[in-house]
Amino acid sequence: MKLRSLVTASLLSVAGTLGGWAIAASSSSPSASPSDTNAESGHVYPAATPKGHYATLNRLPDWGGIWYLDFPPAPGARRERPQLKGKYLEDYEQWQKQVKATQGQVPHYASYCQPPGMPGIMGVGQYPIEFLFTPGRVTMHFEAWMQWRNIFTDGRQHPGPDDLDPTFYGNSVGHWDGGTLVIDSIGFKTATALGMGMQHSDQMHIIERIHLEPNDANKLVDEMTVEDPLALAQPWHTSYTYHRSRTQSLLEFVCEENNRNPVNAQGQTELE
Secondary structure, X not given: OOOOXXXXXXXXXXXXXXXXXXXXXXXXXXXXXXXXXXXXXXXEOOOOOOOOXXXXXXXXXXXXXXXXXXXXXXXOOOXXXXXXXXXXXXXXXXXXXXXXHOOOOOOOOOOOOOOOOOOHHHHOOOOOEEEEEEOOEEEEEEOHHHEEEEEEOOOOOOOOHHHOOOEOOOEEEEEEEOOEEEEEEEOEOOOOOOEOOEOXXXXXXXXXXXXXXXXXXXXXXXXXXXXXXXXXXXXXXXXXXXXXXXXXXXXXOOHHHHXXXXXOOOOOEOOO
């Protein structure tokens, strides 16, 4: 695994993003798979039939390059702590007691090569993010764990509960509000976490508003609101800011190449 130094992390970085269309495909468009169509109407979305839509990308904000998380947070960045409740608060308090009693040596129930998913991936320092613009879709490409998120901006809606397949990054649909990309995400695996020792339910719902800083075109802001009626006493608000590099590109990150943290039959991480 090739690691970036903290010196590298201090360089400015930027990334590009995609556009939102609700344009019906023409009759000459190629056929699409069921996942790219509305099951009831048979409507084919631009993300599946991009030809002819690329000119629209020029009207979107310039998010080119790659983006590094600001660490420590930029002055004025909103950073609340999640306010847990019920079983989730009790579990967190128990986890805290374990940490104190064992000087931090608490069980880790997954390989350290497992990516954090949402919302944690947006707050990973040192490893940058790239935004790719294609018709009907914004793709976030993360150097960390070589992960990606698809945000569909072509008018599709979330699938119904019976068709929603929980994932690390959820099901994300978005739209452009001027120069702001608004993302609505549901359908997360409960294996992801709100923070160290802080779990969430399968009802977690995340809204993000991503935009350039008005006074600095080389700063990107992700304003995030997390709701969970089972785990959170109130919506959790946080924000991440990033700085741009136009001269660098993402590096290969293959965690398994140097993985020394296998998981045993009891689901606990061991060291080699």
